[in-house]
Amino acid sequence: MDITIHASFLPHDDPEASLAFYRDILGFEVRGDVGRGTMRWITVGPAGQPGTSILLAPPATDPGVTDDERRTIAEMMAKGTYGWILLAAKDLDGTFERLQAGGAEVVQEPVEQPYGIRDCAFRDPAGNLIRIQELR
């Protein structure tokens, strides 16, 4: 299989706030940063894994998106029902402690789920849910 999962996107509504979260709190490296103002496309990812990135992008930039749709997306981001991503870490408790100490908004402390995994969850500054699963 020659296809890799190269990048996935998460929306931002304040590029500086999102950049600070992914770079300073999560600890990702910044691989690209283009555009200006609110129209910035910032590529981040974990050090040592250059093949997989998250692109932090302004939402609804496709000109085919209507004003109503754009408003709906902005509202869904604000109420926390739009973007989400699933990350994983071997040391879930250490990761949780580090992110909490860094000031990330906790949604769920590490908990053993009845469906066989252990995970925790945070909220990024744009309202995206960042779920982190324990690798075991």
Add this chain to the structure above:
Amino acid sequence: MSSAQPAAQRLRDLAWLRRVRDRIDREYAQPLDVEALARGAHMSAGHLSREFKLAYGESPYSYLMTRRIERAMALLRRGDLSVTEVCFAVGCASLGTFSTRFTELAGMPPGTYRSQAARATAGMPPCVAKQVTRPVRNREARVPGRS
């Protein structure tokens, strides 16, 4: 320009509602009530309940209780805790309220659920178990084959 200000305010209000909902997810096992949630968001309890329901389709009290019952179902499936222990573990102070809400969501009283559910998800893949054991919030689920 005239609509920019109200739109920005609306997004800020929605972000506050999101923080309330995240707080319920984070602290459901604490003795939370709508008054405490409203104080944390600098709103009156009535205002919070109305706005939350408009945004999420159910009141904060309903969301909190659903979250508790969801967790209670998981704990009861383990089989090593009594109904009373589970009731308090998920933050409910009243066994009566807990049992009523549990029965509404799970379709049977917690004691019955505890004895039946221990066997129900045995051998089921976790991702399937997660879906089928999740309580239905608005009771909109149809009985299969009767649509």
